[in-house]
Amino acid sequence: MIDLRLLRDDPDVLRASQRARGESESAVDDLIGADESRRTAVQHFEGLRAEQKQLGKQVPRATGAEKEALLARTKELSGEVKTAEAAVTEAEAALRAAQLRLSNVVEDGAPAGGEDDYVVLREVGTKPDIAEPRDHLELGELLGAIDVERGAKVSGSRFYYLTGVGALLQLGLLQMAIAQAVEYGLTPSIVPALVKPEAMEGTGFLGAHASEVYRLEADDLYLVGTSEVPLAAYHSNEILDLGEPVRYAGWSSCFRREAGSYGRDVRGIIRVHQFDKVEMFSYCRPEQAHDEHLRLLAWEEEMLAKVEVPYRVIDTAAGDLGSSAARKYDCEAWVPSQGRYREVTSTSNCTTFQARRLNIRYRDEAGKPQIAATLNGTLATTRWIVPILENHQRPDGSVTVPKALQPYLGGRDVLEPVKRS
Template sequence: MIDLRLLREDPDTVRASQRARGESESVVDDLLRADEDRRAAVQRFETLRAEQKQLGKQMPRASGDEKTALLQRTKELSAEVKAAEAAAGEAEQRLRRAQMAIPNVVEQGAPAGGEDDYVVLREVGAKPAIDNPRDHLELGEALRAIDMERGAKVSGSRFYFLTGVGALLQLGLFQLALAQAVEYGFTPAITPALVKPESMEGTGFLGAHASEVYRLEADDLFLVGTSEVPLAAYHSDEILQLDSPMRYAGWSSCFRREAGSYGKDTRGIIRVHQFDKVEMFSYCRPEEAHAEHLRLLAWEEEMLAKVEVPYRVIDVAAGDLGSSAARKYDCEAWVPSQGRYREVTSTSNCTTFQGRRLNVRYRDENGKPQTAATLNGTLATTRWLVPILENHQQPDGSVRVPKALQPYVGGRDVLEPRR
């Protein structure tokens, strides 16, 4: 949730952020009123409580009519204090609801607009010249690497099996990603796939995108769509030592309902209900967040270079950021069968939005607790198999293996179709 000090001191910045996202500015005024109401309610409670304490001190010295009056006022005051305390509690809840309704304030410089208003920052690598390119599923089935038919038989649509070299390629890709993460000081982590509601809400995934999340009602737990969720909640209600960024690389299975995607990307493994991912996650001081964001992007690009696929980097528009992000960069890999780029990584600067919800803090130079900033970024996912297979395909249906992945497939430099 956003910083109330920013709201009070510069509400126009929050309004401008809402406009950039294409969302209502009225929620800003709602939050301002809720903040004023809560402060007034708390002040009334504290004033009455102070009077109550003062009467308590006067009582032992009072006698006669004075004591009778004090007793009467004490009785009246007790009811007023109780009512004022309840009103302050209700005002606090209204404030929290109003605060939770506003997404993160967009970072200055992010493009305004919606999904199609991104800005291309750069294109990297030469697109391969392939006549009549096969798509990843045709290639994967010939290699016996991807089995969608049996995935659907066992679990339903948008499920699959990775078998043989498909499984080896994914495991190799993730080991490569973790090795790079460790090289740059990340702590590797295998995270829980199920989290409590407060963890999901704290990271901002129960707002506009709640329909994407699987919930186990009997246990009141949620299946995560990214290890960002458990990693963000990992240090909830803690005070961290943040002399430098604290970084984790989480390996997890991820689950998404893909609500509203009927008819989109129904072929292959681009849009599925379950996949695996290695996710970078960083805690840092707010003033370091912008530079840390660019570092996460650079590490994503380093991984894409290792698997030798052409890609582009886009600056995502404000209306397509999601509630927690103040700025987001995507890397999109070239997919020859579609003749277009498709997203394979995303890195977001969430500033103090998640840290405030999850109560993650650090001590500043004066020893005073301050809210930590959080950032996340994809280092590898199952979807990467799509551009890897398609960009390295050969006319006979075989697939060249990027040099960095060859040790994970038995040293082979080419994967041959299995007849």
């Protein structure tokens, strides 16, 4: 949610941000109008209330015709106050709706443009020289690790089973992510997978991304697509002690409808309806958010180094940011079978956008409540299995286990095929 002080002081900043995102500038003008309408309604209501209080003091002292006139005006005024109060409620609702329609202000330095206008910040690691790479699904089937046929039989397309070493690989990967998070002082958390509408709205997932979300109508609850949602809402309507950032690492199953991805990545487990993930989440003071963002990115890169896959870091263009993000960095791992990089992590600086919606605050040096900043970043997810299998494959279909992962897979250094290649 946008800070109304910024709207009043410098609306051109918001217009520039909307242009960078490729979104309508008229949303800014709509918000300006809603803000002015609310202030006018409040002033009118407060003027009537002041008159009402003044009459309340005059009536006991008045007599005769004067008292009758005052009583008549008091009765008349009572109706006007109720009407004005209702107008304030309506104006406040319109203002909130207008605020919710406006995306976060893009951070200075973020690339302008759309999905293809990202900037590559760095490439890390050496791409393996594999003459005819098998893809992750073929490897997973050879290893007895991935079963998409039975996933489709039981649940439909874009579902799958992880079995045998596939299940161990995911569990080991996520446990390694939690271990790293704990090492750096993050609080490990297993979070609810179902949340109320206000949690989903507060994090910005009921806007442009509403079609991606599963909703249980009978219960008016939503299945989360990331533990960012329950972690953000965890401290809603609270005042935090933010002498230092407060950080969590949430492990959850995640659910996405993939409504706009028909025909894309239908093979394997790159784009699926259900997966598991460890997500970092941080609350901090707004002036700390830029450095905190880079810290989360560094922790993501440390995890990628542990699984020994080549990757690149991109600075996502403004038009490809989610509505809550002011800046986003993606880490994309090399996928040999596709000959390209694919996203495996992202980290977003949401500044005060989510916390303003969720009423999450801290006290400044003067003891005055201020809006906190929130950030998130993926530390590991099911999709990582794709580059791990493909980059570490061997000609016979076996897969070398990265050294850091071996303790989490019972000491295995190689995953051997269970089916003939």
